Amino acid sequence: MATIDRWLLPDGIEEVLPPEAARIEVARRDILDLFHRWGYAFVVTPHIEFLESLLTGAGQDLDLRTFKVTDPNTGRQMGFRADITPQVARIDAHSMKVGGPNRLCYAGSVLHARPRALSTSRSPIQLGAELYGDATPASDLEIISLMLETLELANVADVHMDLGHVGIYRGLARAAALSGDAEQALFDALQRKAIDEVESLTAGLPAALASMLRALVELCGGREVLDLARAALVEAPDDVHQALDELIAIADHLSARYPELPLYFDLGELRGYHYHTGAVFAAFVPGVGQAIAQGGRYDDIGGDFGRARPATGFSTDLKTLVTLGDMSSVAFEPGVWAPDNHDLQLWQVVRTLREDGVRVIQAMPGQDIAMAREAGCDRELVLQGGRWEVRSLTI
Numbered sequence: 001m002a003t004i005d006r007w008l009l010p011d012g013i014e015e016v017l018p019p020e021a022a023r024i025e026v027a028r029r030d031i032l033d034l035f036h037r038w039g040y041a042f043v044v045t046p047h048i049e050f051l052e053s054l055l056t057g058a059g060q061d062l063d064l065r066t067f068k069v070t071d072p073n074t075g076r077q078m079g080f081r082a083d084i085t086p087q088v089a090r091i092d093a094h095s096m097k098v099g100g101p102n103r104l105c106y107a108g109s110v111l112h113a114r115p116r117a118l119s120t121s122r123s124p125i126q127l128g129a130e131l132y133g134d135a136t137p138a139s140d141l142e143i144i145s146l147m148l149e150t151l152e153l154a155n156v157a158d159v160h161m162d163l164g165h166v167g168i169y170r171g172l173a174r175a176a177a178l179s180g181d182a183e184q185a186l187f188d189a190l191q192r193k194a195i196d197e198v199e200s201l202t203a204g205l206p207a208a209l210a211s212m213l214r215a216l217v218e219l220c221g222g223r224e225v226l227d228l229a230r231a232a233l234v235e236a237p238d239d240v241h242q243a244l245d246e247l248i249a250i251a252d253h254l255s256a257r258y259p260e261l262p263l264y265f266d267l268g269e270l271r272g273y274h275y276h277t278g279a280v281f282a283a284f285v286p287g288v289g290q291a292i293a294q295g296g297r298y299d300d301i302g303g304d305f306g307r308a309r310p311a312t313g314f315s316t317d318l319k320t321l322v323t324l325g326d327m328s329s330v331a332f333e334p335g336v337w338a339p340d341n342h343d344l345q346l347w348q349v350v351r352t353l354r355e356d357g358v359r360v361i362q363a364m365p366g367q368d369i370a371m372a373r374e375a376g377c378d379r380e381l382v383l384q385g386g387r388w389e390v391r392s393l394t395i
Contacts, residue, residue, distance in 0.1 A: 012115050012122030016319070024125065024322050028107050031127060031150055031318075038146055040105040040129050045087035047109075051077040056086050056304040061274075065112045080111045084126050085313060086301065092132040093302030093309060101133040107318065117290055121319065128295070128315030132302070135310035137246045140279045140297060141253050147293050147314040148258060151283060154325035156292065160262035162282045163251060164269045166296075167243030168233070169216060170277075175237045176202075176209045186213065190268040193217055208235045216268040225265040226251060243278070250279055272296055278312070285324060292320055335359035336390055337372035337380040349381065349388045369395060 009015065016024060032042060048069075055063055066079040081087060084106050092102050107127040115122050129146055131139045144161075151159050169190070173183050182201065189197035195217050202210040215232040219225050226248050233240055251263060271280050271294070278297030285292055295314030302309045338350050340363040350360050361375045372380060372393055381388050 010122075012112070012120070014121060014123065020322070024318060027154060027322050027325075028125070028127070028318055030153060032105065032107060034149060034153055035105040035129055035146070038103070038129075038142075040103040040146075043088060043091055043104050043106055045081065045084055045091070045106060045108065047111075048078050048080050049087070051079045053090060053305075054079045054081060054083075054086055056089075056301065065114050065116075067111055067113045082110050082112050083315075084108060084110060085128065085130065085298075085315065088130050088313075089132075089298075089301045089311060090305045092130070092311075093305035093307040097307065098133065101131060101139070103129070103131050105129040120290070121317070124317035125319050126315055127318045127321075128313055130311060130313035132309045132311045135299065137249045137279070139310070140246075140312050141250050143295060143312050143314050144250070144254060144281055145257060147281075147283065147295065147316070148261070150316065151293060151321070151325075154321040156285060156321060156325045158285050159283050160264060160285075161254070162264050162266060162269065162284065162291075163247065164266050164271070164280050165243045165247040165278060166270055166273050166276050166280060167246075167278050168229075168240050168267050169270055169273070171237050171240035171243060172209065172213050172216075174239075176205050176213065187270060187273060190216055191270060193268070212236055219268060220266040221264070223251065223255070223263065223265070225267070229267055247279060272298075281314070288324070292316060292324060333359050334378035335361050335376050337369065337375065337377040337393065338362040339369075339381065340365055340367060343388075346381065346383075346388050353390075369393075
């Protein structure tokens with residue numbers, strides 16, 4: 001390996017330098033404080049664990065994004081976490097066993113064997129919140145509201161929301177008694193809005209069911225879509241009507257809480273279909289081709305850990321939030337330069353300044369005041385009348 005190659009990082013793996021690292025850390029603290037004020041308790045999950053725990057209920061997509069290794073102690077396969085959500089679900093189901101609603105949050109690096117998109121990082125800092133133990137739309141509403149408050153705190157502008165509910169398609173597919181392959185083929189066609197394929201795949205179904213499944217392709221747009229869905233799905237099974245009622249309730253409350261927030265509905269968008277079980281949502285901003293924050297309901301994932309629980313949550317990439325948001329005010333505070341001097345009185349002054357939150361950099365042997373600016377200092381400690389005092393830097 002050439003010497004220069006030793007400094008190269010793999011594609012999608014990046015280091016974060018000052019002052020960007022400071023902005024990310026301040027944003028992390030501020031957002032975790034926000035979660036705390038909403039009642040969400042912070043948890044820290046391991047970077048690596050047995051593969052079956054990491055991939056429970058998550059489907060093939062997460063499997064393909066997970067780096068896998070063999071544990072030399074047990075011979076079992078382990079994985080580096082590509083998503084923290086399954087780990088938090090395990091904590092709720094197995095480690096905590098809270099009887100009622102349980103609110104948990106997290107922030108930590110994850111590693112992706114494959115990026116979500118060509119332009120995205122393979123080492124995002126995943127940040128999110130999960131609410132367990134409540135099966136009503138109230139918990140979905142709380143999680144979505146917390147996600148929006150998180151974006152507002154990060155000063156991300158021009159946010160618009162996509163909302164859907166996988167229960168609508170699930171209910172129709174169940175009523176149509178589709179085989180696994182047929183359901184997957186229809187799912188793929190709906191994602192591509194391939195009208196001809198959807199018509200072909202539903203040709204042998206009862207007329208009412210075929211009509212409702214075909215309607216999902218065009219049930220996308222503003223709030224009027226939900227009224228159109230009422231009419232188009234009037235003959236649907238009860239579980240489909242329940243899913244639509246839940247989506248309408250969430251949408252109405254969001255519109256009341258955030259009247260300026262643009263809402264877009266797509267009943268044929270089945271983001272996370274193999275993982276989610278109810279309402280799904282995502283936040284977008286202009287100029288970014290993928291969601292900057294997303295989530296949804298994923299009931300009963302804890303069953304693999306011995307306790308099935310209703311669950312809903314959201315996640316985002318902290319580095320993306322800092323990049324998109326207006327965090328320009330977060331930077332290193334200019335510091336105070338202290339000379340290379342072991343005077344005890346100077347040490348006491350330096351210690352007091354640091355306890356008061358002031359950044360103080362003490363010169364190393366051989367460094368003089370000319371190095372102060374490079375170290376980010378705009379003031380210096382000078383001995384005046386037998387006392388050390390902070391003065392503006394004059395050089």
